[in-house]
Amino acid sequence: MWNNQVIIMLLEGIRDTLYMTLMSTVIGYVIGLPMGILLAVTDRDGIRPNAVIYKLLDVTANLIRSVPFLILLIVLIPFTRFVVGKSYGPTATIVPLVIAAAPYIARMVESSLKEVDAGVIEAARSMGASDFAVITRVMLVEARTSLIVGATISLGTILGYSAMAGTVGGGGLGDIAIRYGYTRWQTDIMVVTVILLVILFQIFQTAGMKLASHLDKRK
Numbered sequence: 001m002w003n004n005q006v007i008i009m010l011l012e013g014i015r016d017t018l019y020m021t022l023m024s025t026v027i028g029y030v031i032g033l034p035m036g037i038l039l040a041v042t043d044r045d046g047i048r049p050n051a052v053i054y055k056l057l058d059v060t061a062n063l064i065r066s067v068p069f070l071i072l073l074i075v076l077i078p079f080t081r082f083v084v085g086k087s088y089g090p091t092a093t094i095v096p097l098v099i100a101a102a103p104y105i106a107r108m109v110e111s112s113l114k115e116v117d118a119g120v121i122e123a124a125r126s127m128g129a130s131d132f133a134v135i136t137r138v139m140l141v142e143a144r145t146s147l148i149v150g151a152t153i154s155l156g157t158i159l160g161y162s163a164m165a166g167t168v169g170g171g172g173l174g175d176i177a178i179r180y181g182y183t184r185w186q187t188d189i190m191v192v193t194v195i196l197l198v199i200l201f202q203i204f205q206t207a208g209m210k211l212a213s214h215l216d217k218r219k
Helices: 004-042 051-065 069-075 077-084 090-113 118-126 131-142 144-168 172-182 187-215
Strands: none
Touching: 004 051, 004 090, 004 131, 004 144, 004 172, 004 187, 051 090, 069 077, 069 090, 069 144, 077 090, 090 144, 118 131, 131 144, 144 172, 144 187, 172 187
16 A cells, blocks of 8 residues: 555645645734734733724634634635635635634734733833834734744644644645545554654644744743
8 A cells, every 4th residue: 555656645745734734824924913913902901902993803803713623614615615716625725724723823922912021011112112113123022932932832723723624625634634544444544644743743843942942032
């Protein structure tokens, strides 16, 4: 069973998994980062409280995060088909991955920004810093270690989501595990795909935590 065709299939599965995970994380942060900043800024204790905006974002994030990803994946099939023209494959899977990841990322960003010492923010504002300057030069800089840790956790979570997408032909290692390990009862391929997913997860986690440790100015 372990011929060149199987090896090529696994290599393509790794490629597709990395493509889905990394692209979804990047696009997820394009949406989730500003959303998380707004959540932190407009909160009752934020630098620019706004109950309406905060509540709207809060409800949106909680609503999407409360839906299990597998169900969200199925519900979004018509929308995915509308956006990319099909509902299967790695590119199509990015659509539900981004929608699931963005509010999760937003919450991670919000939590990180709320850890910033209020005294540092007040010091910056007392020196005449604008809200934009406080966010970009104080809050994001002071929270960078926590933000990287959050990004590392988010990356691992999205990797797990990408594997779930294999149940509906999402591509990648998850798809291989379902098609061969489950449907055809080829346990050896199932075990190898699980090992590969664990290795990818460990690489992401190790690299992210080392970067966070390197940037931690408290050390």
